[in-house]
Amino acid sequence: MIRRSILGAGVAAMLLAAIPAVAHHSFAAEFDETKPIKLTGKVVEMRWSNPHAWIYLDVNNNGKTERWAFETGGANNLFRRGWRKEDLPAGTVLVIQGWRARNGTNTANAGSITFSDGKQLFAGSSNPNAERQLQGK
Amino acid sequence: MKSAGRRLRPPLLSAAAFAAALLAAQVSADQAAPQTPARPAAPARTATPPRYAPPRLANGKPDLQGIWQVRNTANWNLQAHGGSYKTPAGLGVVVDPPDGSIPYRPEALVIKQKNWTGREAEDPLEKCYLAGVPRTMYLPYPLQILQTETEVAILSEYVHTWRWIPLTPLDRYPGYESWMGDPRGRWDGDTLVVETVGHNDQTWFDHAGNFHSDALTVIERLTRTAADVITYEATMTDPKVFTRPWTIRMPLYLHRDMDRILENECYIYAEEAGKPIRGQHPNE
Amino acid sequence: MNRQVAAGLQIFFIGRVVALAVLVAAAHLRAEEPIPQPRTSGGCPVESRAFYECAMAQAKTFKVPRTAEGRPDFQGFWRSRNNGIAYDVEPGPGSFSVPPTAGEIIDPADKKIPYQPWAVAKRNELRTKGFEDPQGHCAPSGAPRKNNTLFGWRIIQPKGYVTFLYESMHDYRIIPTDGRKHLPASIKTWHGDPVGHWEGDTLVVDSTNFNGKPWLNEAGEITSHALHVVERFTPVNANTIIYRATLTDPIVYTRPFTVEVQLNRDPEGEMLEVACHEDNQDLAHMKDVKDAGVGLEKK
Numbered sequence: 001m002i003r004r005s006i007l008g009a010g011v012a013a014m015l016l017a018a019i020p021a022v023a024h025h026s027f028a029a030e031f032d033e034t035k036p037i038k039l040t041g042k043v044v045e046m047r048w049s050n051p052h053a054w055i056y057l058d059v060n061n062n063g064k065t066e067r068w069a070f071e072t073g074g075a076n077n078l079f080r081r082g083w084r085k086e087d088l089p090a091g092t093v094l095v096i097q098g099w100r101a102r103n104g105t106n107t108a109n110a111g112s113i114t115f116s117d118g119k120q121l122f123a124g125s126s127n128p129n130a131e132r133q134l135q136g137k
Numbered sequence: 138m139k140s141a142g143r144r145l146r147p148p149l150l151s152a153a154a155f156a157a158a159l160l161a162a163q164v165s166a167d168q169a170a171p172q173t174p175a176r177p178a179a180p181a182r183t184a185t186p187p188r189y190a191p192p193r194l195a196n197g198k199p200d201l202q203g204i205w206q207v208r209n210t211a212n213w214n215l216q217a218h219g220g221s222y223k224t225p226a227g228l229g230v231v232v233d234p235p236d237g238s239i240p241y242r243p244e245a246l247v248i249k250q251k252n253w254t255g256r257e258a259e260d261p262l263e264k265c266y267l268a269g270v271p272r273t274m275y276l277p278y279p280l281q282i283l284q285t286e287t288e289v290a291i292l293s294e295y296v297h298t299w300r301w302i303p304l305t306p307l308d309r310y311p312g313y314e315s316w317m318g319d320p321r322g323r324w325d326g327d328t329l330v331v332e333t334v335g336h337n338d339q340t341w342f343d344h345a346g347n348f349h350s351d352a353l354t355v356i357e358r359l360t361r362t363a364a365d366v367i368t369y370e371a372t373m374t375d376p377k378v379f380t381r382p383w384t385i386r387m388p389l390y391l392h393r394d395m396d397r398i399l400e401n402e403c404y405i406y407a408e409e410a411g412k413p414i415r416g417q418h419p420n421e
Numbered sequence: 422m423n424r425q426v427a428a429g430l431q432i433f434f435i436g437r438v439v440a441l442a443v444l445v446a447a448a449h450l451r452a453e454e455p456i457p458q459p460r461t462s463g464g465c466p467v468e469s470r471a472f473y474e475c476a477m478a479q480a481k482t483f484k485v486p487r488t489a490e491g492r493p494d495f496q497g498f499w500r501s502r503n504n505g506i507a508y509d510v511e512p513g514p515g516s517f518s519v520p521p522t523a524g525e526i527i528d529p530a531d532k533k534i535p536y537q538p539w540a541v542a543k544r545n546e547l548r549t550k551g552f553e554d555p556q557g558h559c560a561p562s563g564a565p566r567k568n569n570t571l572f573g574w575r576i577i578q579p580k581g582y583v584t585f586l587y588e589s590m591h592d593y594r595i596i597p598t599d600g601r602k603h604l605p606a607s608i609k610t611w612h613g614d615p616v617g618h619w620e621g622d623t624l625v626v627d628s629t630n631f632n633g634k635p636w637l638n639e640a641g642e643i644t645s646h647a648l649h650v651v652e653r654f655t656p657v658n659a660n661t662i663i664y665r666a667t668l669t670d671p672i673v674y675t676r677p678f679t680v681e682v683q684l685n686r687d688p689e690g691e692m693l694e695v696a697c698h699e700d701n702q703d704l705a706h707m708k709d710v711k712d713a714g715v716g717l718e719k720k
Binding site for chain 2: 612691698
């Protein structure tokens with residue numbers, strides 16, 4: 001059986017709301033949907049793990065560099081959709097929209113992740129529920 | 138090492154001359170033996186015991202199913218070791234290199250020694266992490282093998298861990314890494330051969346700190362050599378850590394006292410005992 | 422800016438209208454989803470009740486593929502159809518991070534878990550305590566929650582067994598189909614002790630020996646050690662199983678109740694590893710929240 005290759009990115013025109021990376025545990029117990037956040041930063045590292053993957057960004061905050069951790073959907077679904085580790089090299093500039101962790105650390109749940117040219121990261125499926133499936137639902 | 142005064146090799150002869158010399162020696166030996174009356178032939182003595190004939194599935198492949206477990210101490214140390222605090226003594230299971238050593242690169246041996254020193258805290262099993270391959274096969278817990286004609290499942294009681302081994306072709310995702318690796322199986326005669334790649338670098342081979350990188354390839358061979366025994370071999374190749382491949386071998390014994398495997402929820406038990414173990418958190 | 426999110430997986434209608442709590446700021450991100458073009462599953466409409474009737478009619482003439490043992494061949498990679506039930510067994514309007522769902526209860530008719538009064542109170546309390554959900558600690562979920570998992574599973578059927586290999590937490594259930602006796606009552610487990618047998622083409626799985634710790638779903642739906650689950654897997658077409666589970670627990674419920682979910686085989690699907698405990702970074706965050714005594718409202 002041949003595994004599915006990356007699905008066409010032609011549906012980038014599809015409107016994608018920022019959707020939380022939901023999980024096998026309570027989103028609300030960890031993140032606060034009333035605290036949306038939008039940050040631009042450089043990728044330090046991406047941890048390709050399950051049930052969530054994590055992207056670490058260095059964000060410039062008034063001249064200081066802050067390290068932020070963003071939770072995304074699990075690595076398995078990223079692999080299934082054709083994404084590979086080399087697609088996100090260190091130094092890549094990303095804009096991440098998400099929701100802050102309730103514990104006040106520099107942690108957030110990623111809703112949408114875009115490159116500086118506006119292209120969506122981890123998107124591009126003809127499946128209208130790709131985002132939900134992306135996050136393992 | 139040469140013995141003094143003796144040549145190690147036979148006198149040089151051409152092959153033909155050597156064969157002729159052998160034949161001549163045999164003929165003269167026959168002629169030297171006295172003629173004896175014919176007598177009933179003695180029962181033929183086999184050079185090796187008859188090979189065990191395993192039960193088979195409908196497609197003729199050996200049936201490896203059952204609940205199995207090792208009886209050795211490989212989980213604590215693959216190499217021969219005396220007893221020590223909380224560690225039983227054991228004879229080694231490394232069969233190649235023949236001297237039982239594990240062929241580390243010099244810089245990797247330093248890491249192994251560091252692992253050894255910190256093993257009580259750093260052994261992934263002390264944190265109830267997944268055991269990886271091949272260690273999952275020689276943990277001190279039963280495992281159940283289930284198989285069909287197209288797939289084999291090896292299910293360890295330790296933290297409800299499955300290994301799903303397809304016997305039919307299946308592509309791999311490049312760059313995919315996991316704790317238990319990505320196995321593919323095939324039959325080689327009556328031996329199940331499993332090739333596993335895609336290991337992350339997080340697991341150890343044993344409590345002694347023997348370790349590997351994410352370049353590890355493991356080739357396992359499972360042969361049912363008796364009703365109650367699977368002879369299990371695993372060859373490790375990892376050019377980042379070892380100078381050459383090396384092999385372990387051990388028997389897996391059938392559990393006749395269990396009709397089902399039970400539950401072991403390591404990290405949940407730790408939490409309930411007031412000693413929670415947290416997963417890795419590299420951002421903190 | 423209003424955005425619309427495609428709703429292909431939102432196939433179940435909300436059973437009743439419940440007032441939504443106001444969600445500040447993020448509300449616009451979850452605007453009503455357009456009704457998708459009707460899709461079918463195996464020739465039946467996907468909406469729950471219509472599907473069920475159609476599928477049951479199909480099942481009468483459906484020739485199920487069989488294993489060498491003559492049993493229905495369930496082998497392959499499966500997913501549960503309704504994602505909302507991963508969060509709550511009962512119907513719900515959804516919340517920020519939870520899709521609306523018609524729930525999965527088919528009996529009783531009011532689609533509420535028939536809790537004893539003390540258990541309702543406990544459930545309501547636990548709804549706001551996400552840290553307490555054992556699944557967030559990577560504890561196994563038992564039945565039926567395991568079949569509501571967000572990840573899929575593989576079924577293999579060696580002779581005498583139906584075995585589920587779950588992607589989530591690399592978990593498994595080995596189900597012998599010889600109707601053997603259960604474990605001694607002194608052995609209490611997270612998974613329960615599943616014992617199966619066939620009734621015609623339906624696999625019936627009887628599970629006891631639970632330790633009372635799993636929740637049915639994210640919504641604080643507690644169980645006790647008296648839980649007894651009987652699951653029925655009925656194939657209705659080539660890639661669909663209707664799954665029903667009847668839960669009996671005299672300590673928690675006033676009567677048994679039954680849930681139903683559609684399970685779909687994905688011929689191209691396959692299973693990967695989810696390690697859970699090893700990479701469970703969320704638990705530390707949730708514990709901070711718990712330790713800070715910050716309550717949180719779940720809708």
